[in-house]
Amino acid sequence: LNKNKQKKLYLYRQGCVLCRINDDDPALFGEKVTLKQQNLTVHYLCLLTSCGVYQRGKENEGILGFLVDDIRQEVRRSSHLTCVSCKKKGACVGCNVRSCRQMVHFPCGRNLSFISQFTEPFPSYCKNHAPSQSLSVDPNISLPQSCSVCLDSLDPVLSYSVLKCPSCHASWFHRDCVQRQAFSAGLFFFKCTLCNNKDRFQQEMLRMGIYIPERDASWELESDAYSDLLEVYKHCDSPSCLCEHGRSHSSIRGFVLLCSLQNVKKNTVSNWFLNAAPLLLEIM
Numbered sequence: 001l002n003k004n005k006q007k008k009l010y011l012y013r014q015g016c017v018l019c020r021i022n023d024d025d026p027a028l029f030g031e032k033v034t035l036k037q038q039n040l041t042v043h044y045l046c047l048l049t050s051c052g053v054y055q056r057g058k059e060n061e062g063i064l065g066f067l068v069d070d071i072r073q074e075v076r077r078s079s080h081l082t083c084v085s086c087k088k089k090g091a092c093v094g095c096n097v098r099s100c101r102q103m104v105h106f107p108c109g110r111n112l113s114f115i116s117q118f119t120e121p122f123p124s125y126c127k128n129h130a131p132s133q134s135l136s137v138d139p140n141i142s143l144p145q146s147c148s149v150c151l152d153s154l155d156p157v158l159s160y161s162v163l164k165c166p167s168c169h170a171s172w173f174h175r176d177c178v179q180r181q182a183f184s185a186g187l188f189f190f191k192c193t194l195c196n197n198k199d200r201f202q203q204e205m206l207r208m209g210i211y212i213p214e215r216d217a218s219w220e221l222e223s224d225a226y227s228d229l230l231e232v233y234k235h236c237d238s239p240s241c242l243c244e245h246g247r248s249h250s251s252i253r254g255f256v257l258l259c260s261l262q263n264v265k266k267n268t269v270s271n272w273f274l275n276a277a278p279l280l281l282e283i284m
Contacts, residue, residue: 014034014039014041015041016029016032016041016042016043016046017040017041017042017071017072017075018042018043018046018047018050018071018074018075018078018090018092018105018106019043019046019090019092019105019106019107019108020088020090020105021043021105021107023107026183027179027180027183027184028045028107028110028176028179029043029044029045029046029106029107030043030044030045030046030047030048030211031043031044032044033063033064035062035063035068038068040063040068040071040072042063042071043106044063044064045106045116045118045211046092046093046105046106047063047064047066047071048116048118048122049092049093049106049109049116049122049124050074050078050092050093050106051092051093051094052073052074052077052078052092053066053070053071053073053074053092054066054070056070074092075090077092078090078091078092081103082103083103083104083105083108084102084103084104084112085104085105085108085109085111085112086105086108088105090105091103091104091105091108092105092106093105093106093109093114093116093124094124095114095124095125095126095129096123096124096125096129097125097126097129100126100128100129102126109124112126112127113126113127113130113160114126114127114130115130115131115160115208115209116209117206117207117209118206118209118210118211118212119206127160130160130209131207131208132158133158133163133164133166133204133208134158135158136169143156143172144156144170144171144172147172147173147174147177148165148170148171148172148173148192148193148194149173149174149177149178149180149181149193150173150174150177152174154172154173154174156172160175161174161175161176162174162175163175163178163205163208163210165192165194165195165197165201165204166200166201166204167192167195167197167200167201168192168194168195168197170194170195171192171193171194171195173193175210178205178210179210179211181193182205182210182211182212182213183211183213183218184217184218184219185217185218186212186213186214186215186216186217186218187202187212187213187214187215188215188216188217189216189217189220190202190205190212235247235248236248
């Protein structure tokens with residue numbers, strides 16, 4: 001391979017400089033960003049949760065405001081710290097409780113029930129100091145047995161992996177499921193799947209370590225996402241079309257009316273269109 005192809009292959013295989021992992025799962029680790037000229041790849045959530053790097057630049061500088069020199073400095077700082085999960089160097093996420101010395105890579109923290117809160121100043125907490133949810137439900141009401149997001153079976157015991165809605169208490173879900181829902185829905189559409197509560201639901205999910213991107217829903221960002229709604233019906237489906245100009249003819253703004261006129265006489269077709277026109281125009 002020539003040097004350019006070797007460089008591209010290296011960048012493709014290169015893992016995040018903070019967590020050393022090559023996984024590219026934006027819902028769980030944030031966007032994986034690569035700066036080819038600086039030979040630098042990093043997960044966005046690894047940046048947000050790292051203890052020693054801050055967003056000192058503008059949004060268009062470095063990686064979403066995190067300057068390249070600051071990221072490299074954080075890599076050097078964390079290179080002396082050992083992750084309590086994988087036992088490798090480079091741990092940059094620490095418990096926010098000063099007396100606690102636990103340090104992890106961000107992905108490793110998920111395996112040890114670390115909770116990172118994605119609001120300023122982006123603190124993280126180990127399993128012993130992490131926030132938790134209380135049951136707060138009527139003991140006479142049966143608890144749900146399935147996740148309200150994926151609908152798969154769920155053990156109704158609150159834990160790091162199982163969360164619930166603070167408003168209706170009836171919506172329980174897997175952590176990964178609600179995280180993927182939040183990533184897809186974004187800040188403007190993320191809400192409880194059962195009671196539709198938005199404000200209280202989002203506050204509780206942020207407290208429990210769910211990352212909610214500040215953007216519109218993914219389906220709203222797709223180009224021509226609703227183009228099908230603009231398609232106009234173009235032909236008559238009646239088994240025996242009575243229009244003398246053919247199935248695609250229409251005298252009303254180019255629209256073809258859905259009908260079943262096989263038993264209607266030809267001389268009533270024009271009257272039918274005239275009677276339907278005002279109603280169609282009113283709907284439009």
